Amino acid sequence: MFKWLDPYAKPQVLFATLLWWQRWLMPLAIVVLLIGTIWGLGFTPADYQQGDSYRIIHVHVPSAIWSMGVYAWMAIAAFIALVWQVKTAQWAIGAMAPIGAVYTLIALFTGAAWGKPMWGTWWVWDARLTSELILLFLFLGVMALQNAFADRQTGDKAAAVLAVVGVVNLPIIHFSVEWWNTLHQGATITKFAKPSMDPSMLWPLLICILGFALLFGALTCLRLRTAILQHEAHRPWVRQYVEEQQHARV
Amino acid sequence: MSHVAVFRATLKRELKLLARQKADWVNPLLFFIIILTLFPLGVGAKPNLLREIAPGVIWIAALLSVLLGAERQFRQDYRDGVLEQLVAARAPLLGYSLAKIAAGWISSGLPLILVSPLLALFLGLSAEALLAVVLTLLLGTPLLSLLSALGAALTLSADKGGILLALVILPLYIPLLIFASAAVEQAGFGLNYQAQLAVLAAMLCVASALVPIAVQKALKLNVG
Amino acid sequence: MLLSARQLSCVRQDRVLFEQLDLQLHAGEVLQIAGKNGAGKSSLLRILSGLSEPEDGEVCYQQLPLAQSADDYADNLCFIGHLAGVQPQLTALENLQFWRACFALKSADDWALLATLGLAGLEDIPCQQLSAGQQRRVSLARLWLTSAQIWILDEPFTALDQSAIAGLTARIAAHCSQGGAVLLTSHQPVEIPGYAVREFMLEYRW
Numbered sequence: 017m018f019k020w021l022d023p024y025a026k027p028q029v030l031f032a033t034l035l036w037w038q039r040w041l042m043p044l045a046i047v048v049l050l051i052g053t054i055w056g057l058g059f060t061p062a063d064y065q066q067g068d069s070y071r072i073i074h075v076h077v078p079s080a081i082w083s084m085g086v087y088a089w090m091a092i093a094a095f096i097a098l099v100w101q102v103k104t105a106q107w108a109i110g111a112m113a114p115i116g117a118v119y120t121l122i123a124l125f126t127g128a129a130w131g132k133p134m135w136g137t138w139w140v141w142d143a144r145l146t147s148e149l150i151l152l153f154l155f156l157g158v159m160a161l162q163n164a165f166a167d168r169q170t171g172d173k174a175a176a177v178l179a180v181v182g183v184v185n186l187p188i189i190h191f192s193v194e195w196w197n198t199l200h201q202g203a204t205i206t207k208f209a210k211p212s213m214d215p216s217m218l219w220p221l222l223i224c225i226l227g228f229a230l231l232f233g234a235l236t237c238l239r240l241r242t243a244i245l246q247h248e249a250h251r252p253w254v255r256q257y258v259e260e261q262q263h264a265r266v
Numbered sequence: 267m268s269h270v271a272v273f274r275a276t277l278k279r280e281l282k283l284l285a286r287q288k289a290d291w292v293n294p295l296l297f298f299i300i301i302l303t304l305f306p307l308g309v310g311a312k313p314n315l316l317r318e319i320a321p322g323v324i325w326i327a328a329l330l331s332v333l334l335g336a337e338r339q340f341r342q343d344y345r346d347g348v349l350e351q352l353v354a355a356r357a358p359l360l361g362y363s364l365a366k367i368a369a370g371w372i373s374s375g376l377p378l379i380l381v382s383p384l385l386a387l388f389l390g391l392s393a394e395a396l397l398a399v400v401l402t403l404l405l406g407t408p409l410l411s412l413l414s415a416l417g418a419a420l421t422l423s424a425d426k427g428g429i430l431l432a433l434v435i436l437p438l439y440i441p442l443l444i445f446a447s448a449a450v451e452q453a454g455f456g457l458n459y460q461a462q463l464a465v466l467a468a469m470l471c472v473a474s475a476l477v478p479i480a481v482q483k484a485l486k487l488n489v490g
Numbered sequence: 491m492l493l494s495a496r497q498l499s500c501v502r503q504d505r506v507l508f509e510q511l512d513l514q515l516h517a518g519e520v521l522q523i524a525g526k527n528g529a530g531k532s533s534l535l536r537i538l539s540g541l542s543e544p545e546d547g548e549v550c551y552q553q554l555p556l557a558q559s560a561d562d563y564a565d566n567l568c569f570i571g572h573l574a575g576v577q578p579q580l581t582a583l584e585n586l587q588f589w590r591a592c593f594a595l596k597s598a599d600d601w602a603l604l605a606t607l608g609l610a611g612l613e614d615i616p617c618q619q620l621s622a623g624q625q626r627r628v629s630l631a632r633l634w635l636t637s638a639q640i641w642i643l644d645e646p647f648t649a650l651d652q653s654a655i656a657g658l659t660a661r662i663a664a665h666c667s668q669g670g671a672v673l674l675t676s677h678q679p680v681e682i683p684g685y686a687v688r689e690f691m692l693e694y695r696w
Binding site for chain 3: 271279283287353354357
């Protein structure tokens, strides 16, 4: 059924395909993000309760959504790497993990910056915040494990196992943190009730969510291409490619 | 060459080694007791305060001391080339890993349960809370041993084993920490904590089905 | 042809150790892989024993690629790497017992076997108190117990004295006369009484 995918497991073919995708995705991501943020920050009406500070939602929500999305994609790549022994899928884990970690960090920072005026504190042990923090630890664990080995291949494979173990664990962690939160925190912070958003506010948010997804795609293409070059540095086609690039520069 | 035969032989071998190298199970136990001593010294010895933080303290000490023992679990067999030969012969690694995990629990989990009455004295726990500590340790320490064996197997050939193992595995301990300390806390208030025990038992079942497979995979990729 | 490798290449830390390497091992043959330190001898043996994957190419056991024949191959392979595989806190006898459960080994009188290996009187002291050569002998004891047809031995002669080397070469000769095959590395020339040792040179590449 998936036979048509086979050629894309070959690094050289994938490299060219990724270049094509990257050329489309990168400008598209930049344009969409610009539209979304300018619209969201500049032209939407202020919130009747939160004033202008709610505008951070245009960065916070997309990064929070995609921090989990990136982990899901990473786990899919890890699964493919483990079951079908596809090398390029292993490399994709390393390409995605830092992007996910940065998205998670952005979500945490913007969350803290938003929490200060709204809740009066930078940090609360809210279930969603805590889950996000643990997600960051999981990303960092995958990255640390991947880079800890003298033999790069071992690191890639170990990171794949950890990513799959992590994705099995993630729902359990999320559920237990949620449960812990209701037990300990009670009513100090209720989930801030989202009034149904006005379309004029919703559209820029949706565009920003799309923009973050496109940016993730573009950055993954870029990082995976770099990973392919690094792993295949000894191959003739890489040497040839590098020479061509140098000639083009001169 | 069956899994059972390898499991038996490995377990016998590990128990012999434990009998010969007493430090392997004495040291994690001492570490556990010392951490428990440090907490009253650090936060003050007010009985009420101690009773309040006891569930968390006990469980954090338990998971750190199990983690401490885990790093050495596969390292010697890796350095001596035993694992290499097992993988080359495609010997049943599942039996081997299960025996290693069982021996790991006997060396670093079981002693904690045996000294737990001491905790009642140190932290002023009631009899009900002590029972909850024993029950959660019974269900929780095998889970700790499973997960730390996975960490040890994953980081086996890494340059910086110890701290990396902690980084990789500690986030996975969080659900266990939450439910086990909640059970002890509930017991301290004289409340029912069967639900927490049931969740712990469920997590143990899932982990004992899945983790040995991952351990086996991790050992293979570190040797290859 | 028992074992064959086609177009193997191996890369370690961006250095190509070997490329497009072809190699055959026939029954009744001793093949010595020679080459400088760092030429990739151990890496080659690890690939041939199925421990690690080659960057390119494939290893076949009885004409079948390892992907299909790995279980059969493992049953017919005795691999002893440059690490002895001896657990130092256990005695020689206990190590043998453990191996017997994990590898398909013949049942035999372990005491007599250890005595023929020159370890009489040392059977039940922990191996860490033995010398390097004596530990090597404990590890090589597996060769007297295995019924595997292919042996892959990484530097089996290291640390052995003259009498132990003579014992090992005699064992290899007996194995080959029964249709076995041996693949080994060694820095010294290997002489097996009654057998021509084929040498395979692995060039050191930059």
